[in-house]
């Protein structure tokens with residue numbers, strides 16, 4: 001289904017402490033619940049106290065959810081890499097795809113994302129570069145588990 005007014009955000013952040021598996025699980029469950037209500041989809045990647053998250057959805061709901069994310073005491077040092085309008089979802093089937101990776105994979109991903117964002121073509125010419133990039137990463141590594149299906 002074609003949706004109007006879609007937007008996306010990609011950011012990195014540092015965990016405020018070293019979360020246990022249970023705490024990460026709880027974080028994902030609460031994220032999925034709110035994302036479902038707000039029609040937000042995306043992916044969260046975790047490694048050794050670092051997060052990369054890509055979220056997408058209708059502009060107003062995305063900003064609403066992003067407000068919760070920014071306020072979370074679980075992380076700090078949020079660095080926004082992409083904040084752009086998109087024409088279609090890349091993670092339409094995931095309220096929040098989740099993957100935890102080792103340091104090397106995470107570092108490679110972060111470097112590529114930063115490199116990619118600095119050398120990115122005009123955003124208007126190639127929309128949703130961040131989403132496509134993360135989606136390719138997700139498919140390539142075939143990691144993590146998919147969550148409840150979301151169909152816009």
Ligand SMILES: Cc1cc2nc3c(=O)[nH]c(=O)nc-3n(C[C@H](O)[C@H](O)[C@H](O)COP(=O)(O)O)c2cc1C
Pocket residue numbers: 013027030031032034035044051053055065068069071072073074075096
């Ligand atoms: C890395 C990270 C990603 C998050 N992603 C989402 C999300 O996708 N959707 C959402 O509603 N909340 C998200 N949250 C917020 C949590 O669901 C929850 O509101 C928060 O961790 C609770 O805040 P507190 O730790 O201050 O109690 C995220 C939080 C963190 C730290």
